[in-house]
Amino acid sequence: MTVSDKALERTQGWSRPLTRAKAPGRTGVQIKSLFQYLGPAFVVSVAYIDPGNFGTNISGGSLYNLDLLWVILASNLVAIFMQILSAKLGIATGMNLPQLCARTFTRPVNWVLWCLAQVAAMATNLAEFLGAALGFNLLLAIPLGWAGLLTGLVTFVLVHLEKYGHRLVEGVIFALIAVISGAYFVELFLAQPDWSQVVYHSVVPRLTRNSLFVAVGMLGATVMPHVIYLHSHLIQSRRQTGAANLRRHLFLEKIDVFLAMNTAFVINAAMVVVSAAVFHNRGLTVLSIEEAHQTLQPLLGSLSSTAFAIALLASGLSSSAVGTMAGQVVMDGFVDLKIPIVWRRLLTMAPALIIIGLGLDPMYMLVLSQVILSFTLPAAIIPLLVLSSRRAVMGDMVNTPAVRIVGWLMAGAVIFLNLLLLMATFT
Numbered sequence: 461m462t463v464s465d466k467a468l469e470r471t472q473g474w475s476r477p478l479t480r481a482k483a484p485g486r487t488g489v490q491i492k493s494l495f496q497y498l499g500p501a502f503v504v505s506v507a508y509i510d511p512g513n514f515g516t517n518i519s520g521g522s523l524y525n526l527d528l529l530w531v532i533l534a535s536n537l538v539a540i541f542m543q544i545l546s547a548k549l550g551i552a553t554g555m556n557l558p559q560l561c562a563r564t565f566t567r568p569v570n571w572v573l574w575c576l577a578q579v580a581a582m583a584t585n586l587a588e589f590l591g592a593a594l595g596f597n598l599l600l601a602i603p604l605g606w607a608g609l610l611t612g613l614v615t616f617v618l619v620h621l622e623k624y625g626h627r628l629v630e631g632v633i634f635a636l637i638a639v640i641s642g643a644y645f646v647e648l649f650l651a652q653p654d655w656s657q658v659v660y661h662s663v664v665p666r667l668t669r670n671s672l673f674v675a676v677g678m679l680g681a682t683v684m685p686h687v688i689y690l691h692s693h694l695i696q697s698r699r700q701t702g703a704a705n706l707r708r709h710l711f712l713e714k715i716d717v718f719l720a721m722n723t724a725f726v727i728n729a730a731m732v733v734v735s736a737a738v739f740h741n742r743g744l745t746v747l748s749i750e751e752a753h754q755t756l757q758p759l760l761g762s763l764s765s766t767a768f769a770i771a772l773l774a775s776g777l778s779s780s781a782v783g784t785m786a787g788q789v790v791m792d793g794f795v796d797l798k799i800p801i802v803w804r805r806l807l808t809m810a811p812a813l814i815i816i817g818l819g820l821d822p823m824y825m826l827v828l829s830q831v832i833l834s835f836t837l838p839a840a841i842i843p844l845l846v847l848s849s850r851r852a853v854m855g856d857m858v859n860t861p862a863v864r865i866v867g868w869l870m871a872g873a874v875i876f877l878n879l880l881l882l883m884a885t886f887t
Contacts, residue, residue: 497712499630500694501720503782504543506633507584507684508536508724509640510779511591514772516677517728521735522746524671526661529732531675533662535682536725538870540717542683542841543691545859545867547713549848550692551699551706552857557692558793560853561843567795574794576839580685581787582811583832588783589615589813590825592776598769608813611780618781629781636778637723643771644730650764653737662729676834676877682728683874685833685840686786693789703856710857835878841871 520528550556555563558577562570589611596607621629667675695713700706739746815825845867849859859867 494712494715497698497709498716498719499627500547500691500698501543501713501716502637502723503630503633503694504687504691505720505724506637506775506778506782507687507786508539508682508721509637509727509775510584510588510684510783511594511772511776513678513682513728513731514591514775515587516674517731518735518739518746520671520674520678521732522739522744523674524668525736525740526657526732527666527668528671528675528678529658529661529729530663530665531667531678532682532725532728532732534665535679536721536728538679538874539683539724540721541866541870542688542844543717543721544714545844545848545863546688546691547695547717548710548857549844549854550695551709551713552854554696554699555692556696556789556793557689557840557844557847558790560847562794562796564847564853565843570794573839573843574790576836577685577689577790577794578787580833580836580840581783581790583829583836584684584686584783585780585787586811586815586825587829588776588780590776590815591772592780595769595773595776599766599773605817608817611776612813614777615780615784618777619784622785633778633782636774639774640727640771641723643767643774644727644734646767647734647764647771648730651734651737653733658729658733672880676880679834679837679874679877682724683834683837685837686783686790688840688844689793690782690786690789706857834874837874838871838878841867841874845871 517532520531546557549560553560558573561573565573589608592611592614593604593607596602596610597604600607602610618629618632621632695709699709735746738744845859845864847853849864849867851858
């Protein structure tokens with residue numbers, strides 16, 4: 461037993477001896493142990509491939525070819541960093557980010573954070589519900605209003621599965637991610653892009669005044685504030701006490717994040733690549749998801765358009781469930797509102813259903829929702845960086861000086877991009 465374990469035992473009153481885990485650096489990661497810890501990051505990763513990504517990536521690819529691929533890669537690096545920090549915060553403290561904010565900051569500050577988190581949750585569900593409803597509409601020819609209600613019903617069922625254990629929910633999410641991945645593998649095979657250009661534009665930045673709006677939308681679609689809150693909650697089901705167990709948990713969760721986030725990156729990049737290869741290279745500007753679906757069929761055949769609709773539906777349904785789960789965590793944490801769970805879910809879903817009912821342009825609302833998310837992102841990133849850098853909160857797992865510097869540089873870059881967007885919009 462380490463000194464820190466003994467200290468924790470004295471302060472928390474543990475009566476049984478702690479089991480010391482073998483250091484991962486000496487023994488390596490056993491496959492069985494890894495599979496036990498895989499899951500939370502894949503649930504979170506669904507938010508990084510939601511229908512908002514379809515909107516921004518289709519716009520980016522058809523308007524600007526492969527120029528914005530580097531934004532996807534850069535955003536993915538920020539996402540990996542922030543999700544690891546969120547997981548570490550939950551592992552070290554046994555609480556999620558909203559709960560820690562409630563314990564640390566003043567009540568007025570927590571009300572501000574709660575309001576911004578609710579805006580983010582509603583913008584998230586707007587994109588996700590629109591995407592799933594469009595998926596039902598394109599596949600089954602159901603009117604958009606009825607498709608929205610069907611999406612709400614299916615989302616309730618998916619979230620309700622959490623009652624039967626987190627493994628069941630994670631299994632459903634894994635299956636839906638596999639569907640999205642398979643659909644875009646088909647799309648890439650049919651589109652036959654220039655892979656040398658794909659590699660070039662992934663690492664060489666290019667940004668113009670005209671592409672700034674879509675670029676910031678891509679950032680908002682890739683680095684999602686609501687899942688920064690959610691990740692610190694999801695890992696609690698696997699958390700064990702004891703300093704060695706906590707270090708081992710963090711090590712395995714980093715692998716979980718790396719695999720899940722890079723899967724999301726490949727899917728996001730595939731969306732841009734397919735849009736650029738199929739639409740931009742043929743001189744077509746596609747400004748709606750319905751148009752993208754209709755245009756794919758004569759260009760690449762019915763298999764391509766069907767795969768696109770299936771991917772959109774799987775993305776919308778899975779991300780709607782994750783967004784609703786995040787909304788519950790946010791509402792419980794910051795200000796401890798006692799609202800029945802059914803009403804909490806309905807409050808999160810309501811704006812999306814209203815938008816669908818009003819018949820507003822789905823593509824524009826998808827991109828706009830992602831820009832809103834980008835503006836609310838600092839309200840999640842800044843508390844995460846502040847709390848994870850406090851030794852009183854994190855103990856021995858506190859951020860190192862290097863992690864703090866990188867974290868604040870990333871937060872500054874996000875805020876700077878938002879200011880650029882404001883300047884471009886109003887001038």
